Amino acid sequence: MKDNLSFLTKHIWCVIPVFNNKDTVERIVMECRSYLPQVVVVDDGSTDTDISALFSGSDVTVLRHKKNQGKGRAIITALKYIKTRGGRFIITLDADGQHYPRDIEKFIPLLQDDEKNIIIGCRKFQEGGNIPSKSRFGKKLANFWLRVETGITVNDCQSGFRAYPVRYLSQMNLTGSNYDFETEILAKAVWAGLRLKTVDIDVWYPEPQLRVSNFRPFVDNFRLSCMHTRLVTRRLLPIPHRKLVTSNGNPINLSMLIHPIKLLKTLLKENTTPGGLAMSAAVGMFLAILPLISVHTLVIIYVTTRLHLNKLMAVNIQHLAMPPFLPVICIELGYYIRHGSWLTDISFTIVFAQLTERLWEWLLGSLIIAPLAALVIGIIVYSIAWKLQRKTVTLPT
DSSP states (O other), X not given: OHHHHHHHHTTEEEEEEESSOTTTHHHHHHHHHTTOSEEEEEEESOOSSOHHHHTTTSSOEEEEESSOOOHHHHHHHHHHHHHTTTOOEEEEOOSSSOBOGGGHHHHHHHHTTOOSEEEEEEEOOOSSTTOOHHHHHHHHHHHHHHHHHXXXXXXXXXXXXXXXXXXXXTTSOXXXXXXXXXXXXXXXXXXXXXXXXXXXXXXXXXOGGGOOOOOOHHHHHXXXXXHHHHHHHHHHSOOOOOOSSOOOOOOOOGGGGGOHHHHHHHHHTTTOSHHHHHHHHHHHHHHHHSOOTTTHHHHHHHHHHHTTOOHHHHHHHGGGGOTTHXXXXXXXXXXXXXXXXXXXXXXXXXXXXXXXXXXXXHHHHHHHHHHHHHHHHHHHHHHHHHHHHHHHHHSOO
16 A cells, blocks of 8 residues: 555645745645655745745745736646646645645545546634634635535535646636635536545644734635636536536436426425525525516526526525516616606506516616515525524434
8 A cells, every 4th residue: 555655646746835924834845745755836926035945955846926926826837837747636735834734645545546536625623723703604605605506515615725636627727816716626627527525634723813814805705706706607507518527427317207206305405504595595586576577487497406506495485576566666666767756657557558668677676676685585594594404403312
């Protein structure tokens, strides 16, 4: 086994992006070097020290960006360098000391000789310690969006401690340059046919006053939001994704169609987390309020199928938007937006005699009412689902 691992490590390169981590980078890099023979440090425009000088007497490779380009670009720079030297896998980890290099040993057996996997190190967020609450929330939110975009559930899709196959990573069209890169790559990897595997890793967070982070809350959260918007939009398009790996996934079980009870049970279990149910309800309500006359249900089923949401929740929640109440409110608001006054005479005669005008006003009004109603319904459903699931978990056995 040891000989096999030794052979495999010749094909694995360790990649460590660095930006102003002078207090920890040298220790982290040299510890990684004790597990893997090839380590690449990408100095992403650091200004606090000369990274090249730190490793001038070692066999560690240092690549440098003159200006800070972001973590994603740093990984791509290393990827291009490693590909030209025949590397087959890269393992990335942070230089700030959050990750323990010893966990590299957990990745190596999982790689074996299979280049169709991405291995994610799932951080063990134990209670207590110095783990910030925003990190816990961010982890859950990122996991939720990956589930929507791919249908895959991962315990920690924000972790930067990962192993990638060089062959397939170099073929992917990736646009993210910062932390959004790590969001983009997982979704596109699944679409391309790669598998996501996980391994538990330890994580260290210093006390708040000693913590050094390059994450900029406003800028980076904005980038992440934009990336999720792009990924969800792409997921909604009925255009096949380019496959890099032929998947032998489970075929569609058409027999379910003649077994309605089994089908119903399957649908009931779809994405039943509080967040998943809330998102399903919000999407159902949003689409139900739009003037999609006669095709509301079809559109809702299509969207929820593409986004791996709970179809039963979305289809049934649309009944709250049945005519005439909400459509009339939308038409009134749309009329006010267009004319600066309220439509005082609204009747079937007025609506059908001026159908084009009313539809335009319905659309204008729904663009305001639909997001608000979706938000309210989403919050209500989340609260109810969270309370019900919490009671279920705490029931004595």
